[in-house]
Amino acid sequence: EPEVTQTPSHQVTQMGQEVILRCVPISNHLYFYWYRQILGQKVEFLVSFYNNEISEKSEIFDDQFSVERPDGSNFTLKIRSTKLEDSAMYFCASSGPQGSGETQYFGPGTRLLVL
């Protein structure tokens, strides 16, 4: 069964450093998402991406964050200058090809720890 994969599974970084979280969505999906889950809290939407551009973003997704689909398979989330409060589990998800209202399939997540 196709699945969303994410690398790395764990990332430890120093405050102020840049991190790139990588995702490989399901191959025929066209819609891509990033969510995060701070320990013990709910899953929160960060951004959605379709047709090589951001379709929606939350107030969390400020100028420190960016997303990119550098090739036909990868989808990345970059945090330019990490803060302590960026420590969380980051989930990539994908849906499609129809998009609207279709099941979002989540990856296993990347646990980011900012020291």
Add this chain to the structure above:
Amino acid sequence: QQQVKQSPQSLIVQKGGISIINCAYENTAFDYFPWYQQFPGKGPALLIAIRPDVSEKKEGRFTISFNKSAKQFSLHIMDSQPGDSATYFCAAAGVQGGSEKLVFGKGTKLTVNP
């Protein structure tokens, strides 16, 4: 108005019992209501979803009940099994309004005792 409120925070059920988790929302633009199951160390996985044109949807031991006027929906797990022990999240999205983002509840940690 974007919140989805979920209760209880935790639930302990005996094997064979019924687990019931409730969610409430305020945004009337929400028109897609999925439930996700999450095991430790894994990403959320879709369990079952409903749209507001029906009041109930059943898939195996899992049933969603939906009350549009009360803006509430619930997950019922019949004949609960130890393997159902996980965290369950309700969510909502306003897909007809062009928003794909899922707004999640805070989650319910279900423990099914053998």
